[in-house]
Amino acid sequence: MNMNMNMNDFIQDKNRISIQQEQEGKSKFPKNQWYVVGLSKELKDNLISRKVLNIPLIIFRNVEGKAVALEDRCCHRGMPLSSGTLENGQIRCGYHGLLYDGYGHCVEVPGQDRIPAKAKVKSYFLIEKQGIIWFWYSFDTEPNISDVPDYPYHEHPDYLYDGDVYHYQAPYQLIHDNLMDLSHLAYVHLKTIGGNAKIHMNAEMKVVQNEDQVIVKRHMFDSDPPPTYAMAYPFKSKIDRWQEIDFRVSHIRIWTGGIDAGSDSLENPDRNGFNMRGFHGITPETDETCHYFWTMATNPKQDRENIANVVIEQTRLTFDEDKIVIEDQFKNLKQFESTDMVGIHIDVGLVRARRMIESLI
Amino acid sequence: MNMNMNMNDFIQDKNRISIQQEQEGKSKFPKNQWYVVGLSKELKDNLISRKVLNIPLIIFRNVEGKAVALEDRCCHRGMPLSSGTLENGQIRCGYHGLLYDGYGHCVEVPGQDRIPAKAKVKSYFLIEKQGIIWFWYSFDTEPNISDVPDYPYHEHPDYLYDGDVYHYQAPYQLIHDNLMDLSHLAYVHLKTIGGNAKIHMNAEMKVVQNEDQVIVKRHMFDSDPPPTYAMAYPFKSKIDRWQEIDFRVSHIRIWTGGIDAGSDSLENPDRNGFNMRGFHGITPETDETCHYFWTMATNPKQDRENIANVVIEQTRLTFDEDKIVIEDQFKNLKQFESTDMVGIHIDVGLVRARRMIESLI
Amino acid sequence: MNMNMNMNDFIQDKNRISIQQEQEGKSKFPKNQWYVVGLSKELKDNLISRKVLNIPLIIFRNVEGKAVALEDRCCHRGMPLSSGTLENGQIRCGYHGLLYDGYGHCVEVPGQDRIPAKAKVKSYFLIEKQGIIWFWYSFDTEPNISDVPDYPYHEHPDYLYDGDVYHYQAPYQLIHDNLMDLSHLAYVHLKTIGGNAKIHMNAEMKVVQNEDQVIVKRHMFDSDPPPTYAMAYPFKSKIDRWQEIDFRVSHIRIWTGGIDAGSDSLENPDRNGFNMRGFHGITPETDETCHYFWTMATNPKQDRENIANVVIEQTRLTFDEDKIVIEDQFKNLKQFESTDMVGIHIDVGLVRARRMIESLI
Ligand code: FES
Ligand code: FES
Ligand code: FES
Known part of the structure; x- marks a missing residue:
């Protein structure tokens, strides 16, 4: 079993938490569920642009090879990050070159030393297990890894x-x-x-x-x-x-x-x-x-x-x-x-x- | 002149009458008119899927060869009946196989003996005359066959x-x-x-x-x-x-x-x-x-x-x-x-x- | 520099003035501006059908060769004038043949001697200068030719x-x-x-x-x-x-x-x-x-x-x-x-x- 990111790191990430609060109460779909967002076989060294549950995502493997999902919208001027390029587990926007890590934090602004505190995009919690990539869909509840479905026939x-x-x-x-x-x-x-x-x-x-x-x-x-x-x-x-x-x-x-x-x-x-x-x-x-x-x-x-x-x-x-x-x-x-x-x-x-x-x- | 169905049978059909009441008052088109819904040359042993006056219809020939029109929506789960198949003047839905006669009554539910009383689809009144198929459009008035236009040059x-x-x-x-x-x-x-x-x-x-x-x-x-x-x-x-x-x-x-x-x-x-x-x-x-x-x-x-x-x-x-x-x-x-x-x-x-x-x- | 129409003629044209008042207050775009509506190289003896600032236009050269723009809608039954034909600097509607001059006035109704007073379409003010065709966009202000941008590198x-x-x-x-x-x-x-x-x-x-x-x-x-x-x-x-x-x-x-x-x-x-x-x-x-x-x-x-x-x-x-x-x-x-x-x-x-x-x- 191949877990993405350290759970504690992830949950304490302020970026992610605030996102979830913002959307509260809007869903037409069952909340607090692990949904399938991809098959492992789809995700090698490529980008996947996929909207799920009305959220446009870019899915890729971070520097450790773990599947991650970010909102597919550069925080600068809104380009789809999925039009950008993957650079060693980080994604570079194809318009003015902002570089993001797998947590959605901007780590480089070309031509500028200071990175604005707000320069980040929403990130979502993924677990890859037995060939299936699962996406935690919730507005207020923290994910529980032990709830990720088990599918032994893979x-x-x-x-x-x-x-x-x-x-x-x-x-x-x-x-x-x-x-x-x-x-x-x-x-x-x-x-x-x-x-x-x-x-x-x-x-x-x-x-x-x-x-x-x-x-x-x-x-x-x-x-x-x-x-x-x-x-x-x-x-x-x-x-x-x-x-x-x-x-x-x-x-x-x-x-x-x-x-x-x-x-x-x-x-x-x-x-x-x-x-x-x-x-x-x-x-x-x-x-x-x-x-x-x-x-x-x-x-x-x-x-x-x-x-x-x-x-x-x-x-x-x-x-x-x-x-x-x-x-x-x-x-x-x-x-x-x-x-x-x-x-x-x-x-x-x-x-x-x-x-x-x-x-x- | 080739009249479809027996007028009395048709008018007393509860299915049809209730349909008309349901739609009452919604039309943007002149009511109580015979409209053309097809040419005889179009309708042999085939189905015609055609929306007229905002009503999606399936048009076919019933077991007696007379042109009939049903609402193009299976009463079970809403498949278009026009995706189904014609079986000797009856239409079988292509999803779970309900079979309808030319009056829109379900006459067979595969794997089930009792046919639910509600299992029927709306039917409409057609007259085929001199190569033209006419459709009676009304919410409350019964059709009068003598009002079907005469077109002798056919x-x-x-x-x-x-x-x-x-x-x-x-x-x-x-x-x-x-x-x-x-x-x-x-x-x-x-x-x-x-x-x-x-x-x-x-x-x-x-x-x-x-x-x-x-x-x-x-x-x-x-x-x-x-x-x-x-x-x-x-x-x-x-x-x-x-x-x-x-x-x-x-x-x-x-x-x-x-x-x-x-x-x-x-x-x-x-x-x-x-x-x-x-x-x-x-x-x-x-x-x-x-x-x-x-x-x-x-x-x-x-x-x-x-x-x-x-x-x-x-x-x-x-x-x-x-x-x-x-x-x-x-x-x-x-x-x-x-x-x-x-x-x-x-x-x-x-x-x-x-x-x-x-x-x- | 090639000025279209006589400014005084144009400004006193009741047709044009009333148009502008009608639209007053609706714009989402900066008003009282000269906008580019075409390049001179595009407009020879052809029609250009182009919507600018939410206004569908037909652009052509009038009998004097000057670029003119009319609303692209015949006043009779609303055909696009751009589907019509250019006849010596005038435009003939392709449906029933009304003929319009470069000011948008109907000058001929086939089969009818009297031209209805209302038979005209809106016209707009254009200036062609240094290879650029400029369009005056305003609801209430008269154009000032000296404000047309100067572009000497053409x-x-x-x-x-x-x-x-x-x-x-x-x-x-x-x-x-x-x-x-x-x-x-x-x-x-x-x-x-x-x-x-x-x-x-x-x-x-x-x-x-x-x-x-x-x-x-x-x-x-x-x-x-x-x-x-x-x-x-x-x-x-x-x-x-x-x-x-x-x-x-x-x-x-x-x-x-x-x-x-x-x-x-x-x-x-x-x-x-x-x-x-x-x-x-x-x-x-x-x-x-x-x-x-x-x-x-x-x-x-x-x-x-x-x-x-x-x-x-x-x-x-x-x-x-x-x-x-x-x-x-x-x-x-x-x-x-x-x-x-x-x-x-x-x-x-x-x-x-x-x-x-x-x-x-
Ligand atoms: S829009 Fe992404 S860097 Fe500017
Ligand atoms: S939808 Fe027609 S039989 Fe089920
Ligand atoms: S619509 Fe233009 S002449 Fe009739």
Whole structure:
């Protein structure tokens, strides 16, 4: 685990604290959460310019190689710092050359010896852990590192994973809605992992909930393995399948897979068999747009690299299809004043997830 | 004549009636009118997604082949139904598969036996007649089929016709303005049917009006036939020409043509000679955009198909030119706060047409 | 010097006067100023459609060849006159053919003998002088021709010049800011005329001000001539350099150059040596956009055409770079609510220029 900055240093930084107070009370998004702001694979010796939760950020690695985020606005005349250049873990503005360190403090004003006390930009608290870069979103509460979500399948020896970042022209909750219901697979994903609509729709669904999670489970026994499964895993014959959705405010975990019929209890979270473990970090960009950070981890037994690649690429195709549907849905919703929606049985998960978000805003 | 649905069935449909009450009092467009919503040639076994009068519609043929229109918004989670698929005269939503009939009633919820009572979408009343699909726009008044406009030149044995649908980045009344004045031909249509500006501008113009129509007539005697006329019709020598505009709220009919000089009274509406009968259905899409449905019917004596095609294609060119002018005009009007306009003699028709619209809003 | 129209005729024109009263009190821009509206080289026998100070204009040469400006909106139905055609110094509307003279009076209505008294469009007062077309912007004050700025380097026998017109997606004051500080050269213009950042930033800077001007001067003695200078002028060895910015509300003059070290006082405005005299006319288009009219005049001793071209083209490259930076800056500023800016030493010129503008609005 790779922690950014010393926690005490950071919390005592007056710059950061005053920022948070200034914005108090304005959010439309759940506060006091760790949100995904990037994947480690995106951030090498480059700059990332990314707006999250209505805050334009520049993300880069500081002199120690740790991921840091500053407000993307030079304190001098407002240039985006992301148009500047990285100099050994510090960022130089491309207009008049002010140089900032990873805390957002100006450390050089060309042609001027004294650095004005106010010459700094807001900095934000990041933690990079298991290939995911998390961003602490709060107005008044200090971050607790032990609350950073743990995602072991990015460092589990049996698993291989990869992923990507999608930008959505749709608000984040429409992606929640989509992921909380696996039955749309039958219609949206006809060309990839979709199957017989009736079987998907009719499988028994259990929903459980606690303070931080909504869990939707569907188990289908004694089925034929679908083609992707058969390709990826040496099943003997019929299989028991699971689809399990674990909703949290900042991200959703979706476990799907199958095991030789009757060979283990599907209630065992460490059950064997073929596993597809999807991570879905969904972070608002603005009120009407969001970022979608996904990874797919799988545990092939043989020909591991190849099979993992195939599973990941098939996953990507379904996400591409979802993106078209969801953006289309949002565009349409905006055409109508009415927000009436008629509920059906598959909505139970999304209704609970929306209720949880609602309670936090 | 091909009537959609049984009138009594339709009127008693609670779904439809409640819709109309909900919207009451919001319109910026003349109510209790049949507007053109499509040409029959557009609608085969396809879906049309079209917004008219600020209402997003999906238009398709129901199981009996009759044109129907539903609000383009799935009652479940708001997907455009026009992203779905047509299944034997019913429309299936592309997200979770709800199936709707031509009345907008949900007839299937995949994976669920009971169909919720509220699972339906608004439906609208269409009549398809003589190649034109008409849409009843009202908040409180039931449609009267006998009020659907009659347009016999789409089924007259002497006439051939064709047409098209244009989308305009301009409000519908700017097209009215354009069509109510034939004198712009001289300037806008230099390359096609335009002629000597002075002759057009100076011909005597008569305007008559009743409750539902504004009629502008211009007759020009003993003229040379313009090239298109000479090509299309075996005139002996000089001709008497007419230009007659018949404005109605939902559409405009423009009759132009010529006859051997002195061979008939131009007051005879069934006069012989070369006739170009233009139908112009202009339906608001939004406050700032509209649809323009046009057809051109003509009565060549010989080489009928060829000559009709030439006349229709020359007509198309003039409409293409008008579109550029009108969209340009609208873009410019939006730049200015002032709406002052100075009237000139040719405006008499458009002023009356605007007054009629005004009285209906 | 080429004066447009007779001043008395113009001032007594009721049309123009009433316009100005109508708009009274609405401006966000300094009033009672001559602004640049075009370069003479742009206006031959063509129309220019250009919005300045939120006023859409059509600019053309009247029957006497003098530059005139009318509001770009036909008084009949609002078509842009700039879609019309120029007929011997008069402009004919492309819709119904109204013809206007250079004063904005309608002089012909096709098909109608009487011209309505109201048939005219607003006209504005232009002066063309030394290759620059100036526009009088006022609501209540009559223009004084003797106030039109004098720019002798467009007609000086030792100088050659050329220039261009850029459209900026940024408000005019961001260009002022940019030009009032020459030190950004070091960062923005790395590839062209930029030099060592420290030398630029550390040179002593003097700022003087009077009622109409802010002047910023920087002199650098006994330097090596930069490559452009050495190419353009036969220096003996070391040179004394100057950078002088003369800000006025409507335009900025920037003199840079060098002379053999010690051979003349840099305080002499007519000093010899290599001169680059930049003219920068910056005219608001809207609150968020502007026009930038620039010329570069230089005085090569030998191979005059070639060297002038090289100097002008190198200048163009730096302006292209500035445009990217400034538009980027503006886009970023719009993302943030806060308008806080931290001042540094190089801001002294821009602060005074902004204060002068502020005092005039
Ligand atoms: S705007 Fe960043 S240094 Fe001036
Ligand atoms: S949105 Fe149409 S079925 Fe769910
Ligand atoms: S709009 Fe210019 S002449 Fe009619």
